[in-house]
Amino acid sequence: MDKKEQALRKMEEFSQTKALRFWEELSETEKEDFSDQILRTDFSCLLPENEADKAFEGKISPVPVRTVEEIEKNRDALKEKGLAVIREGKTAAVLLAGGMGTRLGSDGPKGVFDIGIHKPTYIFQRLIENLREVTDEAGVCPDLYIMTSEKNDRVTRDFLRSHEYFGYPKEHIFFFVQENAPAVGADGQILLEEKNRLATSPNGNGGWYPSLLGSKAGIHFKASGVEWLNVFAVDNVLQRILDPVFVGAVEESGVNTGAKVIKKNAPDEGVGVLCLKEGRPLVVEYYELTDEMKTKRGPDGELVYNYGVILNYLFRRSALDEATDRRIPFHRVEKKVSCVDENGKRTEPEKPNAFKYELLVLDLLWELSTCLGFEVVREREFAPIKNRTGKDSVESAQRLLQQNGIEV
Ligand code: UTP
Numbered sequence: 363m364d365k366k367e368q369a370l371r372k373m374e375e376f377s378q379t380k381a382l383r384f385w386e387e388l389s390e391t392e393k394e395d396f397s398d399q400i401l402r403t404d405f406s407c408l409l410p411e412n413e414a415d416k417a418f419e420g421k422i423s424p425v426p427v428r429t430v431e432e433i434e435k436n437r438d439a440l441k442e443k444g445l446a447v448i449r450e451g452k453t454a455a456v457l458l459a460g461g462m463g464t465r466l467g468s469d470g471p472k473g474v475f476d477i478g479i480h481k482p483t484y485i486f487q488r489l490i491e492n493l494r495e496v497t498d499e500a501g502v503c504p505d506l507y508i509m510t511s512e513k514n515d516r517v518t519r520d521f522l523r524s525h526e527y528f529g530y531p532k533e534h535i536f537f538f539v540q541e542n543a544p545a546v547g548a549d550g551q552i553l554l555e556e557k558n559r560l561a562t563s564p565n566g567n568g569g570w571y572p573s574l575l576g577s578k579a580g581i582h583f584k585a586s587g588v589e590w591l592n593v594f595a596v597d598n599v600l601q602r603i604l605d606p607v608f609v610g611a612v613e614e615s616g617v618n619t620g621a622k623v624i625k626k627n628a629p630d631e632g633v634g635v636l637c638l639k640e641g642r643p644l645v646v647e648y649y650e651l652t653d654e655m656k657t658k659r660g661p662d663g664e665l666v667y668n669y670g671v672i673l674n675y676l677f678r679r680s681a682l683d684e685a686t687d688r689r690i691p692f693h694r695v696e697k698k699v700s701c702v703d704e705n706g707k708r709t710e711p712e713k714p715n716a717f718k719y720e721l722l723v724l725d726l727l728w729e730l731s732t733c734l735g736f737e738v739v740r741e742r743e744f745a746p747i748k749n750r751t752g753k754d755s756v757e758s759a760q761r762l763l764q765q766n767g768i769e770v
Contacts, residue, residue: 369397376405380549384557384706396558403562407543407692407719408550414691414725422646422655423638424666427623427735428611437607440614444606447613448500452589455493455504455603456574458567458673458723459486459518459596460511460540465748466756471514473596474521477747477756483770485747486521488599488763490528496604503534504604505586507579511564515539538577541565543692543719545699553701553716556708561701566720567595567673568690571682588679593723595673599759600745600766608676608736617732618681619643623669624740629656632754633670634724636735643733645671645724647693669735671724672744681730690725694718742766 363371373379388396406412433440447453463472473486490506497503510518519537522528527535543565544552553561570593574580590613592604601622602608612620621643623636634645635655646655651667658666699716703709727733738744745762748754763770 365397365401366393369400372400372405376408378405378408378552380551381554381560383704384554387706388558392558396560399560399562402542403544403560404541404565405544406689407565408546412689412692414693421639422644422667425636425638425643425669425733425735427636427669427737428615430737430739433607433611433737436611440607440610442606442610443614444608444610445500447590447609448496448504448604448606449502451502451504451587453504453604453609454507454583454586454588454591456507456509456570456591456593457489457596458509458570458593460509460514460564460567461596462511462513462563463597466750471510471518471521471596472747473518475747475756477599477759478770479760480769484521484525484528485596485599487525487528488768488770489594489596489601489603490530492599492601493603494529496602496606500606503531505534505536505582505588506530507536507538507574507583509538509540509567509570509573511540512542513564536579536582538574538579540567540573541569545697545701545716545718547701547716553699555701557702557706561699561716563699563718566693567723568721568725570723571677571726572686575686591677591679591682593673593675593677595746597747598672598674598743598745599747600743600762601672601674602738602743603674608674611736612676612734615734617734618678618730619727619733620676620736621645621671621727621733622674622738622743623671623735624738624744626665626668626670627740629665631670633672635667636669636671636727636733637667639728642731643727643735645722645727647722647724669737672738672746673723674743675723675727677726677730682726685726685729688729690721690729692719693722695720 542562545561555561632648634647696714745759
């Protein structure tokens with residue numbers, strides 16, 4: 363069976379023939395390109411059994427967390443322990459940079475955005491400078507894996523190369539590309555970006571481990587002696603990467619994962635909340651929290667579900683390896699997706715017109731069974747950049763950086 367036949371068969375198997383409505387109009391080359399894309403795209407998100415279960419109510423309980431006060435009492439010992447683990451070459455960092463950064467509204471990848479006021483300061487630069495504080499102290503350079511997506515891979519690599527990786531040794535930097543998932547309309551049919559191209563987008567930040575293992579970077583990783591992976595988001599310019607205190611605490615507690623958390627600043631703050639479900643760690647995304655869970659308070663007046671994750675996790679490699687045969691679920695998110703209409707004309711929607719499917723890194727906590735919640739001080743470690751202005755923005759991050767004595 364040739365490529366085109368395989369692609370057509372795949373579309374039929376998944377009952378997705380609507381996206382083939384312009385097939386007969388396409389040239390041979392266009393058919394070939396379209397077939398390539400169809401065969402490359404992961405359709406497993408379209409199977410109902412792979413979708414996340416949203417029925418959380420009743421099964422959830424609050425999670426015990428190692429608080430800032432507890433950590434402070436033990437800080438020096440934990441730090442020494444963490445530094446020893448780092449010096450033994452047992453840690454690596456994984457930067458999740460495959461997102462589209464739509465809320466920021468810039469054309470390029472989020473990491474290349476300049477947040478400087480007095481001097482150019484790029485998001486990638488801030489992250490690498492944060493990492494270098496630890497590597498300078500430890501006296502070793504752990505590997506830094508950077509996940510990109512098809513849409514931003516080239517620009518990301520070129521940008522970092524042209525800035526000489528902001529001083530990080532290039533032999534310790536490895537790139538890998540995440541997979542794409544299709545976007546569907548209200549009728550469940552895949553949308554078209556062009557007559558011969560499915561509308562696809564990066565499949566969320568949760569598929570990073572299989573994508574890493576399947577890549578060229580994965581060959582290096584598999585041969586390395588790394589036991590802990592610190593996975594972090596591109597947009598928090600204050601975060602500590604490979605924080606030795608965090609590494610020490612997680613290693614000491616014998617769990618499979620660690621999650622840095624902050625106390626929520628309001629019941630409806632847009633952060634995922636770390637909870638327990640039947641004794642196992644689970645992050646409930648802010649848009650999936652029930653009103654009761656958002657507002658419930660304990661006898662001390664504090665919110666019962668009070669600890670939000672900041673997308674800075676430690677994962678034990680052996681536990682990730684054991685879990686690779688189990689799938690984490692896809693979350694269906696309503697988004698605006700530009701696509702071609704029935705007449706083949708490109709339209710830019712004004713309101714959400716499609717569902718995208720995303721794997722979320724937070725679902726790995728549940729899959730890996732045990733987690734240490736590790737509280738950090740919000741004002742010192744959390745300056746996320748989601749928007750240009752207002753909440754979680756370039757402006758708020760600039761203020762927080764200044765408050766922490768970092769001139770940008
Ligand atoms: P966000 O959920 O904030 O998404 O990503 P985003 O794409 O950056 O921004 P919006 O929602 O379009 O405005 C959290 C982290 O996960 C990464 C992002 O790069 C960021 O570090 N991510 C997200 C991926 O690596 N891949 C994805 O498919 C999605």
